[in-house]
Amino acid sequence: MIADADRLELSIQRAARRLETMAAELAKIETEGLTADDWLRIRARIGNLTADFNDGISEVDRILDATGAQSRILRYLQLRLGETVTKEELSGVAGIFEWARRVRELREDHGWAIHSAVTRDDLRMGEYVLVSDRPNENLAKNWALARQMKALKTKGGTPSPKTRILEYLKAIYPRPADREQLAYVAGSARESMRCIEDLCLDGWEIVDPPPSDEVNRGGKRLAALERG
DSSP, X not given: OHHHHHHHHHHHHHHHHHHHHHHHHHHTOOOTTOOHHHHHHHHHHHXXXXXXXXXXXXXXXXXXXXXXHHHHHHHHHHHTTTSXXXXXXXXXXXXXXXXXXXXXXXXXXXXXXXXXXXXXXXXXXXXXXXXXXXXXXXXXXXHHHHHHHHTOOBTTBSOOHHHHHXXXXXXXXXXXBOHHHHHHHHSSHHHHHHHXXXXXXXXXXXXXXXXXXSTTTTOBEESOSSOO
16 A cells, blocks of 8 residues: 555656646747747657656556546546536546547447537537436437437438438337437438428427436427327
């Protein structure tokens, strides 16, 4: 335990020194006469220092058993359950450029109800909220079916977005689909809303989920499997 505490302190100090060195590199720049080539050399030095900094941070992750970008993102969202979290926070927690992909995997593959501006009107771009402390099995099922419907082929070729939306809502009935799933199946958010309007005009009763449904807020579902 003492050895781990020592390693932890050394790793954090190492990361801190790299930040100090980066700040010093920038502070000593003389802007008068600075050329683009000079700036590239400075960026290269900053890049090396950043790599060392990230190594130190990764060592802290290993000591604290906080490895894996996806698991770190999930744990942070759980710590902030019901609160708005920014993309900058998630990027910092993940420590990788593909942090947004890890968020999508948590939502689509594992059923964690993580909302964004795509699924909730009260969120801005780059904001996220985890609304449940446990994964939702139906959310993952809906996404699996959405992928199937997106790739749906018939003897007549690729079905229209309207047909895909209808078949998708039937496939998940009586569960609702959220706005992101509908947009994915139709090809875009605008197209999905157009399809919903056309289906309603055709006699299909498509309704909103109940207000208590935090997972599918803003989504749609079929009221019945037959047209009214």
